[in-house]
Amino acid sequence: MAVQVEIWTDINCPFCYLGKRRFEEALEAFPHRDAVSVVHRSFELDPALPRDHSDAVVPHIAEKYGISEAQAAANERGIGAQAEAVGLPYLTSGRDFGNSFDMHRLLHFALKQGKQERLLDALYAANFAEAEPLFGDAERLVRVAVSAGFDEAAVREVLADPEAYADAVRADEAEAARLGARGVPFFVLDRKYGVSGAQPSEVFAQALERAWSDHAPELEIVADGEACGPDGCALPQRD
Template sequence: MQVEVWTDINCPFCYLGKARFSAALAEFPHRDDVEVIHRSFELDPGLPSDTSGPVAAKIAAKYGISEAQAEANERGIAAQAEDAGLTYLTSGRDYGSSFDMHRLLHFAHEQGRQEALLDALYVANFAAAAPLFGDSERLVAVAVSAGFDEVAVRAVLGDPTAYADAVRADEAEAAALGANGVPFFVFDRKYGVSGAQPPETFSSVLQRAWSEREPVVQLIGSADSDACGPDGCAVPGV
């Protein structure tokens, strides 16, 4: 079974949703047969690559609220993150263009290590005080810390066309599927789940998608009817 997850590194609920989905997947009996693919979605695709600024100011401007309200919202998310076992800094973080990060995630997918890079990017953004956006050297350091070859990472970042089409294709597909926010989970292209739902919701959808992938045969009639089995065939009248 395949689960595709559209996310953005800027999105705190993507960070939280990944943890909740992972908790559900860890308890799923068929977890080893589930392929998880992380796909690209930019919350603010128009940002220049060198953009960086404080998160609270960005949230306040985007939603027309005060910075105090934005900071209160951040504290609320931090409480949810703590419940999920995640570290979440409520101040000192920045925001910016995630396009290069998505390009690197496609590179990591080719290496079979997409999950490792995504986790490293989430930690760098939400659990570390050092600015993440608008600084290619910081991005290189995060990727290298996740076990990726520095020369290969720099080659991807140095070529603005590398994996760019793959990122845009993911974003176009999200739009076609009707996803206007993230996280957005798609199970075997049959069920979509929007938002950082509780683990129980993800568990339910995993089970439902799996059961429909492997339908249970319904027995009609008596199990005692004449039939042949490993021990031979029933003899009429005996």
């Protein structure tokens, strides 16, 4: 008996970074955690960006939401405080954003090798905790993957072929649309229960318990008759 959890994310998304940690906290405390399998699915926040695009996050947020750069910077500091609360490093200024399609292709490459979690964590750290720009730089992406334990030649081979794992990324995105995901992170348990957003760990714990309960339903007694138990046996009725 197992529970499958699928998590749609994008490397650009700070709430995906937070949501992953909060889900992990819930999973660590879950009594049946060894029976839970987790797979990460692809979702691009801005697929129309050119592959070599890289720009500063704060001005982008200000323009996208029609707020001042001071307000955008304050929002980043607020997210940084949330990250600190769960033990995650977070740079509140100087980060970049860009097209993440190649990163998602590499994550499918890593999934095939059984090391998807390792690469995802490395990409999150490179984006949210390290000052060096991440997007629009294939060499930077290679270094991140190699630092996570992947073979450099194999990584370069994937990046050199724009169609390698591209269908897998597109399939994930089509499935997200079919399931009604309008943003990320988006968690799906056994294709029955959905959790949207970087919810508190308690919410993820409740979702895990509910999914697990579906695998172990309460026994329904359909007939009840004479039987023996710890206190003895039911005596036959005499006329």
